[in-house]
Amino acid sequence: MCLAILPGGPASSQLAEALPDLRIVALDLDQRPLVDGSAANLTLMLHNASSVVAAGNIAVQVVHDRPTPAPLPSHNEVVYLGADARVEVTFEVAALAMASSPYTFYAVVDVFDALLESNESNNTAWEMVDVCGAPLSAEVQDGFDNDCDGMSDEGLGLSADPDDALRMLRALRRRARFDAVPLLYALPRPFAPAPRERLALLASEDGDFVSRPANAGGGRRGPRAELSASAAETDPRSSLTLVDWNGDELRSGDMVSFRDLQGDFVVAEGGGGGRVLTSTEYHERERLFTLVKLDASGARGDRIDSGDTIALVVSTGEFISAEQGGGGPLRADRSAASGWESFTLILAKDGDTP
DSSP states (O other): OOOOOOOSSHHHHHHHHTSOOEEEEEEEESSSSEETTOOEEEEEEEEEOOSSOOEEEEEEEEEESSSSSOOOOSOEEEEEEOTTOEEEEEEEEOOOOGGGOOEEEEEEESTTOOSOOSOSSOOEEEEEEOEEOOTTOOOOSSSSOTTSSSOSSTTOOOOSOHHHHHHHHHHHHHHSTTTTSOHHHHSOGGGSOOOEEEEEEEEOTTSOEEEOOTTOOOSTTOOOEEOEEEEOTTOGGGOEEEEETTOSSOBTTOEEEEEOTTSOEEEEGGGSSSBEEEESOOOHHHHOEEEEESOOOSTTTTBOOTTOEEEEEOTTSOEEEEGGGTTSBEEEEESSOSSTTOEEEEEOOTTOOO
């Protein structure tokens, strides 16, 4: 979505009043200090600053920049937010690690720019937080706050050991306010990468390709069609469009969507726990999947190329599977990825477009 620039005057004022204006007015952790190994809830306060227009189906995302704990859920969804209304959205943060401190939490409301707003520049908030050891613990010279008194290495001078100096330098660099902010989220949102679309095929463990039924019909008002892994590679119905929402190189952990030949999105009914369908009627949580590379070893690491084996995680954290490894319907109800939950992703060459 392009940033709308509204010229001044009565007409622009009326147009702005006819649009919602979402913003994050608070970002709070329920536990302070954050102690090594503890869990916490991170709560956002969202406000629709419009006095006349409500908003709905609002995707909210929080990311952090450290390898531990595991990344937060891909996003939460606010179904409805009335005019001049506020709502809290909570993300659970698993065990925090002092060794990864500090964490920068970065929150975005209307993650996919699905809503046209009167102000598109106030949808983000971020905060850097430290994790300490434990109250009354002994302070040691390691660049961390071991005793939870708000200071690091207090009373401990640098020794002649160059490793100690490097640890102190590392601690000072971590205190720089912007040192840990992910580049994508530090940029103004209008300049963030646009979603990238590529033609793709998904092959099940047995080599059958994911497709919609031949008699499913189509069109923008077509019924929900249940997907199966039962088509040949040459079947036009197996052609999909992969939408990579961060627009960058495709990597494990990216959030993606798929559209079929009719232009309908592939959705996990209810966000997971049941059927996999194609439909034009969906919530954000139904059409978003986390792409997981099942073999991330080697020089390419987590980069995903054509021919790689991947799994798809739905919003509930469950995996999509092809029943019997192929030849049957798709389900989004598996707790782990093995054979039936693995797919070969075949991508069109760079430069090809849907």
